[in-house]
Amino acid sequence: SQTIHQWPATLVQPVGSPLSLECTVEGTSNPNLYWYRQAAGRGLQLLFYSVGIGQISSEVPQNLSASRPQDRQFILSSKKLLLSDSGFYLCAWRRRASDTDTQYFGPGTRLTVL
Amino acid sequence: EDKVVQSPLSLVVHEGDTVTLNCSYEVTNFRSLLWYKQEKKAPTFLFMLTSSGIEKKSGRLSSILDKKELFSILNITATQTGDSAVYLCAVEAPQKLVFGQGTRLTINP
Numbered sequence: 001s002q003t004i005h006q007w008p009a010t011l012v013q014p015v016g017s018p019l020s021l022e023c024t025v026e027g028t029s030n031p032n033l034y035w036y037r038q039a040a041g042r043g044l045q046l047l048f049y050s051v052g053i054g055q056i057s058s059e060v061p062q063n064l065s066a067s068r069p070q071d072r073q074f075i076l077s078s079k080k081l082l083l084s085d086s087g088f089y090l091c092a093w094r095r096r097a098s099d100t101d102t103q104y105f106g107p108g109t110r111l112t113v114l
Numbered sequence: 115e116d117k118v119v120q121s122p123l124s125l126v127v128h129e130g131d132t133v134t135l136n137c138s139y140e141v142t143n144f145r146s147l148l149w150y151k152q153e154k155k156a157p158t159f160l161f162m163l164t165s166s167g168i169e170k171k172s173g174r175l176s177s178i179l180d181k182k183e184l185f186s187i188l189n190i191t192a193t194q195t196g197d198s199a200v201y202l203c204a205v206e207a208p209q210k211l212v213f214g215q216g217t218r219l220t221i222n223p
Contacts, residue, residue: 034211036213042215043118043214049210102148104159105156107156
């Protein structure tokens with residue numbers, strides 16, 4: 001069966017510090033991978049998605065970036081965090097072969113920028 | 115611009131009541147509509163709807179899609195305190211899901 005991991009689970013960082021959040025998927029190959037952010041009391045906003053190694057599409061302009069160095073690894077980064085980067089970050093995966101399969105979410109990382 | 119709007123944003127009812135949550139959308143190249151339940155952490159999948167008029171049912175939860183009027187409803191009958199959560203509606207376009215703001219449902223005993 002497939003599982004998706006995210007770490008860390010929670011993170012408190014000062015403004016201006018760097019960020020690296022990691023997501024890995026087990027039990028599947030060639031997944032589509034996604035990063036979402038959920039601000040307090042809001043819906044999910046798609047930040048990045050990837051259909052393969054090194055292939056990243058950005059949905060919104062911001063000071064975040066994403067990378068996919070391996071097939072089942074997706075990393076969200078920032079060089080300098082802003083207060084507005086606080087939120088709940090969710091990674092998700094979907095089988096690439098199926099256009100109508102649902103996305104499955106990881107446990108999330110709650111980021112607080114002070 | 116793709117958009118998904120849920121209503122109400124917040125709902126408080128008593129245990130045993132029936133609730134209806136709404137989701138309307140405007141999305142280019144619609145593929146499917148999904149409902150998720152989010153408690154403390156990651157959303158968990160409830161339903162995927164692709165065809166109009168066909169009700170999907172799971173226990174006390176059911177959902178239906180109207181592709182002509184571009185909306186979906188999620189019904190929960192005989193609500194229980196464990197149904198308290200944020201319910202998210204998402205519409206699938208190519209390569210992405212567009213989420214609504216969510217409906218925060220609170221069930222009081």
